[in-house]
Amino acid sequence: LRVAIIGTGNMGSGLARRSVRAGHEVVIGSRDPERAASLGAAVGARGGDYASAAAEGDVVILAVPWWSIDSVLPLLGDLSGKILIDATNPVMDETGALQQLRGSSGAEEIAREAPRARIVKCFNHIVADVIHLDRSMQQRVTAFLCGDDADAKQIVARLAVDLGYDPVDVGALSCARLLEPMAALLLGLTRRGTVPADRAFALVPVGPGS
Numbered sequence: 001l002r003v004a005i006i007g008t009g010n011m012g013s014g015l016a017r018r019s020v021r022a023g024h025e026v027v028i029g030s031r032d033p034e035r036a037a038s039l040g041a042a043v044g045a046r047g048g049d050y051a052s053a054a055a056e057g058d059v060v061i062l063a064v065p066w067w068s069i070d071s072v073l074p075l076l077g078d079l080s081g082k083i084l085i086d087a088t089n090p091v092m093d094e095t096g097a098l099q100q101l102r103g104s105s106g107a108e109e110i111a112r113e114a115p116r117a118r119i120v121k122c123f124n125h126i127v128a129d130v131i132h133l134d135r136s137m138q139q140r141v142t143a144f145l146c147g148d149d150a151d152a153k154q155i156v157a158r159l160a161v162d163l164g165y166d167p168v169d170v171g172a173l174s175c176a177r178l179l180e181p182m183a184a185l186l187l188g189l190t191r192r193g194t195v196p197a198d199r200a201f202a203l204v205p206v207g208p209g210s
């Protein structure tokens with residue numbers, strides 16, 4: 001897959017590194033193409049601006065702050081038919097508290113702004129520290145995902161497997177209303193130090209013989 005990653009922060013760099021390790025062709029997009037190029041050089045990817053990265057990707061992973069979405073989405077160019085993975089969380093400030101989107105979710109708001117993209121919510125509830133771990137993880141991490149396009153979800157599920165995660169399709173894009181609070185819960189716990197930063201959600205079999 002050609003994986004375009006939008007944003008060079010904690011999530012973008014981790015997802016870029018993991019995607020390269022998984023054997024994918026990765027192009028990183030930044031507001032500053034030089035920053036994308038130097039991150040690219042560090043992880044084995046190419047770099048460019050948002051538009052060129054998005055144009056190249058079979059999948060485009062959105063790894064920018066929620067408050068930047070209105071300015072970033074128009075810079076991505078024509079997303080018609082593209083798979084847009086929404087790894088963001090609608091947090092408004094450093095506390096990590098979710099913005100209350102009554103009857104909606106960050107992913108659904110993005111879908112309204114990018115109606116031609118095939119949006120899949122995924123990776124938003126896996127903390128960046130875990131994304132940055134190498135593949136010697138002690139436990140399989142669950143990557144919950146949701147979206148309205150079944151084919152797009154299958155492709156994202158395969159990408160999640162390649163990155164070392166167990167994908168679980170939780171349903172329509174509106175199920176992002178469930179996945180975004182999971183991220184707020186876990187990020188809050190790790191930021192307060194209640195749990196170490198290498199914690200993640202994992203659905204594990206617990207029944208006898210399961």
Ligand SMILES: NC(=O)c1ccc[n+]([C@@H]2O[C@H](COP(=O)([O-])OP(=O)(O)OC[C@H]3O[C@@H](n4cnc5c(N)ncnc54)[C@H](OP(=O)(O)O)[C@@H]3O)[C@@H](O)[C@H]2O)c1
Pocket residue numbers: 006007008009010011012029030031032035036062063064065066067068072087088089090091123124125126127128129183187
């Ligand atoms: N950190 C986590 O553990 C974690 C876990 C799950 C999900 N998320 C979500 O993933 C997204 C990215 O998080 P992150 O931790 O990677 O954030 P980050 O380290 O702050 O990086 C965000 C990146 O977005 C780009 N960006 C575009 N417009 C921006 C603006 N107006 N202000 C700041 N940055 C802007 C920047 O890259 P360029 O300037 O190079 O374009 C920046 O490096 C967020 O929506 C977050 O909620 C984070």
